[in-house]
Amino acid sequence: PMSNIPAELKENEFIGIRIEELNFLIRPEYQKLLSKMLVLxxxxxxxxxxxxxxxxxxxxxxxxxxxxxxxxxxxxxxxxFVNEQAIAKAFERYPEIIQRTKDILAQC
Structure with a gap:
């Protein structure tokens, strides 16, 4: 979660983003971390x-x-429980987060 982001993330570490935290992603310090974010x-x-x-x-x-x-x-x-469409709607401005989450789930 955004409440405990480490200073450095390893290759296999990611940041879980809750729907209620999406508004924070406009901040530059979070924009640079978008490639490490997943739906939480x-x-x-x-x-x-x-x-x-x-x-x-x-x-x-x-x-x-x-x-x-x-x-x-x-x-x-x-x-x-929230259906997939509701999560997709909430994260519609960040399709890369949705896709990364699906990619990781597909590896399980």
């Missing part, structure tokens, strides 16, 4: 109810109240 879209839950259950379980695991959970203790609310 973790899927943790499929419905709003599951997200609420996730928060309850995290509160139990952390032995705390729901209201005391921090952002770091729960997943992002955007971590739900």
């Amino acid at each position: 879209h973790p899927v943790t839950f499929s419905t709003d109810e599951e997200y609420e259950l996730h928060k309850i379980l995290r509160a139990i695991d952390n032995n705390t109240l729901l209201s005391k959970l921090t952002k770091r203790e729960v997943c992002r609310k955007t971590e739900y």
